[in-house]
Amino acid sequence: xxxxxxxxxxxxxxxxxxxxxxxxxxxxxxxxxxxxxxxxxxxxxxxxxxxxxxxxxxxxxxxxxxxxxxxxxxxxxxxxxxxxxxxxxxxxxxxxxxxxxxxxxxxxxxxxxxxxxxxxxxxxxxxxxxxxxxxxxxxxxxxxxxxxxxxxxxxxxxxxxxxxxxxxxxxxxxxxxxxxxxxxxxxxxxxxxxxxxxxxxxxxxxxxxxxxxxxxxxxxxxxxxxxxxxxxxxxxxxxxxxxxxxxxxxxxxxxxxxxxxxxxxxxxxxxxxxxxxxxxxxxxxxxxxxxxxxxxxxxxxxxxxxxxxxxxxxxxxxxxxxxx
Numbered sequence: 001x002x003x004x005x006x007x008x009x010x011x012x013x014x015x016x017x018x019x020x021x022x023x024x025x026x027x028x029x030x031x032x033x034x035x036x037x038x039x040x041x042x043x044x045x046x047x048x049x050x051x052x053x054x055x056x057x058x059x060x061x062x063x064x065x066x067x068x069x070x071x072x073x074x075x076x077x078x079x080x081x082x083x084x085x086x087x088x089x090x091x092x093x094x095x096x097x098x099x100x101x102x103x104x105x106x107x108x109x110x111x112x113x114x115x116x117x118x119x120x121x122x123x124x125x126x127x128x129x130x131x132x133x134x135x136x137x138x139x140x141x142x143x144x145x146x147x148x149x150x151x152x153x154x155x156x157x158x159x160x161x162x163x164x165x166x167x168x169x170x171x172x173x174x175x176x177x178x179x180x181x182x183x184x185x186x187x188x189x190x191x192x193x194x195x196x197x198x199x200x201x202x203x204x205x206x207x208x209x210x211x212x213x214x215x216x217x218x219x220x221x222x223x224x225x226x227x228x229x230x231x232x233x234x235x236x237x238x239x240x241x242x243x244x245x246x247x248x249x250x251x252x253x254x255x256x257x258x259x260x261x262x263x264x265x266x267x268x269x270x271x272x273x274x275x276x277x278x279x280x281x282x283x284x285x286x287x288x289x290x291x292x293x294x295x296x297x298x299x300x301x302x303x304x305x306x307x308x309x310x311x312x313x314x315x316x317x318x319x320x321x322x323x324x
Contacts, residue, residue, distance in 0.1 A: 002163045008031035008034055008075070008076070008205075009073055009074060009075050010072075010073075010074040010141065010144075010145065011071065011072065011074075012070075012071070012072040012074070012117075012128055012129050012130040012132065012133070013069070013071045013133075014068055014069070014070045014131065015067065015068060015069030015121040016136070024314070026055050028060045028061050029057055029061055030053050031057060032053050032056065032057020032058065032061075033048060033057075034048040034053075035053035036054065037050070037101070037199070038048060039051070040087055040213075046049070046312050049298065051276055054295050061305070066085055067085075068083055068084060068085045069083075069084050069085075070082065070083055070130055071130070072129050072130060074145060074148075076097075077095060077096070077097050077147045077148075078094055078095060078096050079094070079095040079119070079127075080092060080093075080094055081093045081094075081095065082125070086321040093153050095119070095121070097126065097148075097149050097150070098120060098122075099121050099122055099123075100120075100122075100149050101120055101121060101151075101310065102119070103117065103118070103119055103120075103124050103142075103145065103146055103149070103151040103154050103155075104117075104118040104122035104150060104155070105117060105138070105142050105154070105155070105156075106118060106157070107158070107159075108131075110279070110301045111159075111279055111303075113135045113159075113160075113161050113299045113303055114131050114132075114299050114300075114303065114310050115130040115131065115132045115135065115137070115138050115142075115157055115159065115193065115224045116128055116129050116130070116131050117142070118134070118146065120228055123272030131299075131300070133300070133302035133303060133306060134191070134302075134306045134308060135159065135162075135298075135299070135303045135306050135307065136162060136163040136291075136306045136309070136310040137160055137162070137163055137170075137306075138157060138159045138162055138166075139156050139157075139159065139162050139164050140164070141321065142154060142156060142157070143156070157183065159169070159321075161255060161310075163310050166237065166240070166241075167238050167240050168237075168238075168239035168240075168307075168310065168314075169236070169237070169238060169239075170206075170236070170237035170239065170283075170296045170298065171234060171235060171236045171237060171295075172236060172296075173236055173247075173251055173298030174233050174234070174235075174236050174247055174248065174255070176230050176233070176235070176249055176253030177229050177230055177253070180227050181252075182225060182226055183226070185225050185229070186221075186223075186226045187223035189218055189223070189225055190222045191216045191218075191220045193214040193215055193217055193218020193219070193221065194214075194215060194217065194218060196211045196214060197211045197212065197214065197215060204263050206294070213304070221300075222265070227251050228251040229251070230249040230250065230251055231248075231249065231250075231251050233248075233249050234248075234298060235239045235247065235248045235293075235294075236248075236297070237295055237296065238297070239310070239311055239314060240314065241260050241313065241314050242262065242316070243255060243260060243315070244293075244315070245258075245259055245303075246258040246259070246260065246293055246312070247288070258286070258293070260285060260293060260315070261315070262315035262316045262317050264287045264288060265285055265286070265287060265288075265315060265317050266287055266288045267285075267286045267288045267315060268283065268284070268285050268286075268308055268311060268312060269283075269284050269286075270282070270283055270284070270300070270301055270304045270305050270308050271284050271294075271309075273294070273297065279297075279299055279300065280297060281297075281298055281299065281300060281301045281303070282294055282297055282304060283294045283295040283298065283304055283308045283311060284297070285311075289320050295307075305324055
């Protein structure tokens with residue numbers, strides 16, 4: 001990890017690589033180009049839609065390609081900040097130890113396992129660093145930086161994933177949906193499926209096959225909500241020395257607990273589960289029995305990799321099983 005304690009310097013990075021930008025911008029451009037046939041029609045509305053889609057797509061591509069890459073190198077005496085846009089020159093700035101008056105470490109509202117350093121300078125300027133990639137050693141990293149720059153009264157952030165905790169927590173403690181909420185959602189599903197059928201009867205029109213088919217589908221949806229709604233609450237992982245307790249709920253709301261020990265693990269990997277590698281990566285544990293456990297969402301690939309490495313250490317998993 002870039003900010004590991006094995007180096008005298010702490011390195012923090014933010015920004016996608018050129019290859020990642022090209023893939024995302026290429027996809028956005030392809031979607032925008034799908035609207036180009038509208039430019040060659042005689043329908044004014046289709047022409048307007050095509051122009052707007054192309055402009056939005058072009059703006060999206062430009063925004064992705066021009067987003068800056070930022071790197072911070074924190075040494076015992078200063079902070080070197082590098083800022084570079086694709087195809088542009090590298091801009092650097094040095095912040096000396098005597099320029100720093102305060103340090104804060106706020107957490108992210110969007111991704112809980114994400115922490116950034118906010119330095120307040122003597123001049124009043126505030127500098128926000130890229131995220132700390134090794135989220136399992138946030139307390140050590142912050143304490144080390146505070147000591148280096150002689151910054152007093154630095155409040156340690158609340159970090160459920162810190163390796164200094166006897167138990168690391170992934171996700172939120174589970175709570176079953178109330179019976180009242182489940183009944184309301186089930187009734188809404190039935191009502192929505194019956195609306196087209198009732199509307200046709202009210203207007204005196206014969207219901208179509210689709211309207212009739214929606215009625216049993218609505219009933220099935222209501223049954224599924226009533227029976228399996230609590231399965232959508234996800235999982236809560238408690239990572240301890242030697243084992244992981246995975247808490248989930250059955251469909252009726254009763255708790256279910258599984259335990260994972262190191263000798264049961266075949267492989268542990270980091271995977272993306274969502275649109276972006278910046279916020280939607282998880283840890284996946286495969287057992288020798290064939291079972292697979294997916295963790296709650298962690299954050300970026302680096303952050304998920306740090307959590308995976310700490311799981312490997314706590315479970316005593318063999319190096320050949322570690323695919324992180």
